[in-house]
Every structure is written in structure tokens, then in C-alpha cells.
Amino acid sequence: MADKLDEIMAWKRQEIAPLVREVSVDELSALHAELPPVPSFAQNLRRADGGLAVIAEIKRRSPSAGAIATGVDAPTQALRYQAAGADCLSVLTDHKYFGGTLDDLSSVTAGFALNPPAVPCLRKDFMVHPIQVRHAREAGASAILIIVRALSDADIALLYRSATAAGLDALFEVHTQPELDRAIAAEAKIIGVNNRDLAIFKTDLALSEQLIPGIPDGVIAVSESGIHTAADAARAKACGAHAVLVGESLMKAADPAALLQSFR
Ligand SMILES: O=P(O)(O)OC[C@@H](O)[C@@H](O)c1c[nH]c2ccccc12
Numbered sequence: 001m002a003d004k005l006d007e008i009m010a011w012k013r014q015e016i017a018p019l020v021r022e023v024s025v026d027e028l029s030a031l032h033a034e035l036p037p038v039p040s041f042a043q044n045l046r047r048a049d050g051g052l053a054v055i056a057e058i059k060r061r062s063p064s065a066g067a068i069a070t071g072v073d074a075p076t077q078a079l080r081y082q083a084a085g086a087d088c089l090s091v092l093t094d095h096k097y098f099g100g101t102l103d104d105l106s107s108v109t110a111g112f113a114l115n116p117p118a119v120p121c122l123r124k125d126f127m128v129h130p131i132q133v134r135h136a137r138e139a140g141a142s143a144i145l146i147i148v149r150a151l152s153d154a155d156i157a158l159l160y161r162s163a164t165a166a167g168l169d170a171l172f173e174v175h176t177q178p179e180l181d182r183a184i185a186a187e188a189k190i191i192g193v194n195n196r197d198l199a200i201f202k203t204d205l206a207l208s209e210q211l212i213p214g215i216p217d218g219v220i221a222v223s224e225s226g227i228h229t230a231a232d233a234a235r236a237k238a239c240g241a242h243a244v245l246v247g248e249s250l251m252k253a254a255d256p257a258a259l260l261q262s263f264r
Helices: 004-019 025-034 074-083 102-114 130-138 153-165 177-185 206-214 230-238 248-252 256-263
Strands: 053-058 088-092 121-124 143-147 169-174 190-194 220-224 243-246
Touching (some): 004 130, 025 130, 053 248, 074 088, 102 121, 102 130, 130 143, 153 177, 190 206, 206 230, 230 256
Parallel strands (some): 053 088, 121 143, 169 190, 220 243
């Protein structure tokens, strides 16, 4: 089967080609100093009460699920998640495959400025170049995604350095033990095990059970994808996850607050 992730990454490089220019670490540090501060993504993933933190995702559609909630207004959904007690948000900004936009992220963070407290937001997209880090910071993100499998070690190091300079955390996404080893070698502080195989789109929580115990102490562990019930969340917590990243089930929930509370 053709690998969907390869297809998406090739598209992403094509999509951003017209925007690409040299973006230095100094430029990103200066930008960070200039812009209003953003709330810490990492900090919110460690709950004082020891409960499982929840990263609630805004996702209209996906290659695996098809339409999820195509008509949803991002800032409205963000305030619903805020009211439901989400610790962090993940906002899809890829349009072609997930129906999101960078404007969604900007309007979510602008909405929080008017309705505090701000919930830290991950820019969920396929990062390949520091210009995307700049755009993430300008849109008010607190973190970016680094998909280990899709990037060389050199690209990972550059994106991570860029994110740090811009005052952003990085969620390293892994799916295999060698990818986890690469994330650890890159000194990732937040590692997410994606239970969904990005080549074939099947989810299996056993992957978190296999890989999360190997995430070093001091690193925040996240279980991503395929979490639908309290029992799923309990499985993630039992193997050592500090947080879960949940999209589809929260997007479709009639009562997201009740579902979110049940995950803790
Ligand atoms: O909708 P789910 O099964 O709860 O999954 C959420 C999230 O983990 C998933 O959207 C995701 C994980 N890694 C990604 C990378 C790109 C886009 C999307 C994703």
C-alpha cells in the first residue's frame, strides 16, 4: 500500500515552496521577544492532581475518518473545549487533508485573548521548514509537531532549535522503537506515541503500551489517536502516559465535557 504520510509530506513541501525563505534562529528569537507571550504547552501536560491531561483536537476531517465535523467553527469549538476543561488544544492547520487553516489557529488564540484563560495550542501540521514555525508563533501557537518518521535528524534538529528560539514547545511524534530512540537522541521533552499507523491508518493502543514504558523519566509521554472511551484513556494512563491527544471522539461528542472528564 502506498504510504499516505509520504504523499502528505511531498504535498506539504510543494504547498510551502512559495513561502520558503531563510529563517534564522535570531529572527525567531526576536519575533518571540516582540509578540505577546503564549501559555506553556508542556506545563499544562503535567497535572498537579496526577490525573491524565487531555489535549483536545479540532479536526474537521481526515484521510482515515473522512468527514468528522466539517461545518465546525474553530473558535467556537475551542471555547467548548475550554469549558470542558481541556488542558491543551491541538488545532489542525493543514487544509488539503484535514480541512483546517492557519486562520483557524489565529482565531482560536484570538478568541482566548477575549475569553481567558488561554488554553495552550499545538499547531498540528506537517512541519518541514522553519518558516512554518514562524507562522505558528505569529498565529499564537504554544507548540509545534515534529513527526520523526517524516524527517531527517538534521531537519528535526533545525525545527527543534527554531521552535525553542520562538518560545514554542515541540511534540515529537513516534510510531516505532527506532523513531523513539531518535526522539530521545534529539532531547525531546514531550514525546507522543501515535497509535495510528500513518501508512495504513489503523489504530492500536497496544502501541502505547509497547513504547511508552521506554520513554525516559522527565520526558512527558502522550498517547495519541484512537482514544474513544474512559477505558481507552485508562489503558493509556496505566502504561505511563501523562496525557492523551483526542480528536474524533471529542469532535463528535454531544457532551464533550462529560467525555473529557471521563478520560481523567
Ligand atoms: O482523531 P483521533 O483518533 O483521536 O486522533 C487524534 C490525533 O492523534 C490525530 O489526529 C493525529 C495524530 N498525529 C497526527 C499527525 C497529523 C495529523 C493528525 C494526527
